[in-house]
Amino acid sequence: MSASDAELVRQAQAGDLAAFTSLVLRHRASLERYATHLLGRREEAEEALQDTLLRAWRGMARCSDPDRIRSWLLSILVNRCRSRLARGDRLVTGAEALGPLDRAWQAPTDEQAAWQEEINRALATLPVDQREAFLLKHAEELSYEEMAELTGTSVPALKMRVSRACDRLRRELEGVYRGR
Amino acid sequence: MDADRTSDELDPVVQRAIAWLREPVAFPERGGVEAALERLPRLRRRHAVTGWPWLAAAAALGVLAVGLAVDRPGAPDGDTVKRVRFAVDLAAGEQVALIGDFNDWNPDATPLRRERGGWAATLPLAPGRYRYAYVVDGRRLLADPSEPLADDEFGTPTSVITVPN
Amino acid sequence: MRLPPVRLALLLIHGLVPAALHGQDPRLTARLSAGTAQAVQALADSARAGGLPHEPLILKALEGVSKGADSARIVTAVRALVGRLQGAGQALGPTATEAELVAGAAALRAGAKPDRLASLKSLRPREQLTVPLSVLADLLTAGIAPERAWTSVRDMASRGAADADYLALRDRLVQPGASGPSRPPPPAEYPPAPARPNSNRQDP
Numbered sequence: 001m002s003a004s005d006a007e008l009v010r011q012a013q014a015g016d017l018a019a020f021t022s023l024v025l026r027h028r029a030s031l032e033r034y035a036t037h038l039l040g041r042r043e044e045a046e047e048a049l050q051d052t053l054l055r056a057w058r059g060m061a062r063c064s065d066p067d068r069i070r071s072w073l074l075s076i077l078v079n080r081c082r083s084r085l086a087r088g089d090r091l092v093t094g095a096e097a098l099g100p101l102d103r104a105w106q107a108p109t110d111e112q113a114a115w116q117e118e119i120n121r122a123l124a125t126l127p128v129d130q131r132e133a134f135l136l137k138h139a140e141e142l143s144y145e146e147m148a149e150l151t152g153t154s155v156p157a158l159k160m161r162v163s164r165a166c167d168r169l170r171r172e173l174e175g176v177y178r179g180r
Numbered sequence: 181m182d183a184d185r186t187s188d189e190l191d192p193v194v195q196r197a198i199a200w201l202r203e204p205v206a207f208p209e210r211g212g213v214e215a216a217l218e219r220l221p222r223l224r225r226r227h228a229v230t231g232w233p234w235l236a237a238a239a240a241l242g243v244l245a246v247g248l249a250v251d252r253p254g255a256p257d258g259d260t261v262k263r264v265r266f267a268v269d270l271a272a273g274e275q276v277a278l279i280g281d282f283n284d285w286n287p288d289a290t291p292l293r294r295e296r297g298g299w300a301a302t303l304p305l306a307p308g309r310y311r312y313a314y315v316v317d318g319r320r321l322l323a324d325p326s327e328p329l330a331d332d333e334f335g336t337p338t339s340v341i342t343v344p345n
Numbered sequence: 346m347r348l349p350p351v352r353l354a355l356l357l358i359h360g361l362v363p364a365a366l367h368g369q370d371p372r373l374t375a376r377l378s379a380g381t382a383q384a385v386q387a388l389a390d391s392a393r394a395g396g397l398p399h400e401p402l403i404l405k406a407l408e409g410v411s412k413g414a415d416s417a418r419i420v421t422a423v424r425a426l427v428g429r430l431q432g433a434g435q436a437l438g439p440t441a442t443e444a445e446l447v448a449g450a451a452a453l454r455a456g457a458k459p460d461r462l463a464s465l466k467s468l469r470p471r472e473q474l475t476v477p478l479s480v481l482a483d484l485l486t487a488g489i490a491p492e493r494a495w496t497s498v499r500d501m502a503s504r505g506a507a508d509a510d511y512l513a514l515r516d517r518l519v520q521p522g523a524s525g526p527s528r529p530p531p532p533a534e535y536p537p538a539p540a541r542p543n544s545n546r547q548d549p
Contacts, residue, residue, distance in 0.1 A: 021217050028213045029204040036205045043263060046207070050216035050261040050304045057220050119197045138187050139201040159183035166182035166194055173193045281404045284372055285411035308444035309451060309479040311408065321412070321535040328483040328519055331454055333422040334412040336533045340451075342479040344508035 009066035012057075020057055027070045030140055031077055037135055038081050040124055048084050052077040074140065075150040078132065085128055122172035126165050133158050134165035215304050219261070261304045262343050266312075268324060269298040273316045278303075280312025287315045307345045313338050370403050377406060381416040388423050397430045398443040401450070413535075429453045436462035437474065448478035455485035461495055468502035476508040477501070480515045487519040 003011075003019075005026070011019035024031070031052065035045035055076050063072045123131055132151065136142045137158075144155045151158070182190060187198050207214075266278055276292040276299040283289035283303075292299035292314075299314075311330050314322040323329055323337035330340040370389070373382040385406040389399035405426050409419035433449030434441060436459045441449070449462050461481075465474055477498050484494035497518070501511055 017220060020220070024213050024217060032205045032207060032212045033201070033203075037201055042205070042207060042211070045205075046211060046215060046304070047261060047263060049213050050219070053213060053216040053220065054261065054306075115196075116200060119200055122197070135201065137183075138190075138198045141187075141202075163183040166190060169194050169197055170191045173197060279411055281401075281408070284404070285407040287411070306444070307473070308475055309448045309482075315535050316532070319535055320532040322532050328487060328515065331451075331482075331486045333425070334409055334414045334418065336412045338408075340479075340483065342448075342476055342483070342512065344476050344512060345473055 005069045006066035009060070009063055009069050013060045013063070017057075020060065023069055024053060024056075024073070027073055030070060031073060034074065034135055034140055035077060035081060037120075037123060037139060038128075038131055039084065040120060044084065048077065048080045051080045051084075055080070068146075071142070071146055071150055074136070074142075078136075078150060081132075082128070118173060122169050125172055126168055129153075130161045130165040130168070133161035134169070137162045215263075216261070219304055219306075261306050263302050264305045264341065264343055265300060265302045266292070266324070266341075267295070267298055267300040267326075268292070268314055268322070270316065273299075275317055277315045277318075278312060279315055281310040282312070287318065305343045307343050309340060309342050311338050311340050372403060372407060376410050377419070378416060381406070381410075381419055384416075384420045385423050388420070388427055392427050392430065395431070396439070397427070397434060398446060400443065401430065401447050402426055412533075425454075426450060432459050433462060435459065437466050441466075442473070442475070444475040445473065445478065448475045448482065451482035452478045452485070455482045456491060457481055457485060457495070461499075464499065465502055468499065473508075476511050480511040483515050483519060489518055 003022070005023065008019045008023045008026075012023060031049060032045065035048045035052075036042055039045050039048060052073065056073055059076075063069060065072070123134075126134065133147065133153075136147050136150070137144070142150070144158055147153070147158050148155050153161075187195060190198070205212075268276065270276060277287045278290040278292060278301055279285045279287050282305055290301055290303065292301045312324070313336070314324065316322055321336050324339035324341075327339040327341050330338040332338040369382060369386050373385055377385065385402065389402045392402055393399045402423050405423050406419050409422055414422070429450035430446050432453050433446045437445055437449055452462060453459065462478065465477055465481075469477065481494060481498045484497065485491060489497075497514055498511065501514065
């Protein structure tokens, strides 16, 4: 029987890298999904994820509620994504300039690809705080109380952001959807 | 208000978007969180002496060691890991690998993949200075023609890359 | 937040705690002969006791063995790096990061004077020096006249230049893949020496 999150957290806090790895892999879907949809590009998401996991590993001792490790990891990721957006693009010089990541591993149909493009486009029209709130609420299925703790924003404010995000997405996507 | 509705109660077009947003995102092999996890063992070794066993030993010796950083600090909190692309134009050769400070100079750790006209690999690197070289077909050591040469104590071609903050 | 090392307490800890608690780095024992691994580990432990990073020393040994260097050459290279890291540490101060020390050591090897490292620190007291030091090392290695290399980097530091500016300076002055006035080095044979530990090998 596999170890619980809380057990793995305690082991990771004691310096067990394998336990930390297990924890991260267990929650990878949430982390990779949030970072990609918030930042809009896989390569940006990968950098934010790397930042996040470095900080999480170094700061494991600060995880005070091992049963809620996913929220804890997401809270670090949310902050790293915010920092990334606030700073804008970073320069990498010396090596060849970064190009887009290969997409060879995924081959959606043309229709799916088009729909995904539309969702990405619609998401990108949302202000960051609304995008953040929408993804945490509906993609990651956190409660408003969890979101409040994670983002430092009040529940009423978060509800307003989610509501506005839903309105905006509906308007952006309606014309596209009806055409299908 | 939409905010209090569950996903199932929202407008169908928004529901459809949510369904897609809930699906796992695919990353290339060794991408996503795996790329970050690969880097952690190096950090762990660097900081091993600051872990709990050391604090326990120090306390037992009656020496207060709380908060000591025996190793020099690693990357400052503000540093961001960068994805750095290594690419070399080599028409000939069956396999090319990268060896350097970022992979313990292990020729098996970072094979490059074939691309049109050459070979490439992308690695997550913290800001810093890294020595490296390419190994071609397991037999030849090459410096990187696109980066400065490093001074080498071992008499072999070695390049250096500096990853900025 | 970084805390400065408390040197007396560090010396007490490392004097009283048996060296066996550090253990041998498995990368060394897997790839070097027993004697060489022990010698390198001792240098690394000693460096760590003195507040220096040990990872660059392990990597230098691994670099050497991957390039087929013999034991004597590997240990010499690691020992020399310890000296340069010490020099960089003295010039840059106790809050220098590992990356800064590595770049500083490279600059010293390339011929930079220690007081110039200290000058750079005084010009950029609150910013990372990794890139300026690394660029200084690259300029000197490429054969740029020492005074020109130094004044270029110093002037950028005085102006508060960003990391990208230092790298751009280097790219303007240095031909990639070239060292000094000569052509890029030809490929070398690889791997030249066996990697497995061998108890019959002569060790320094």
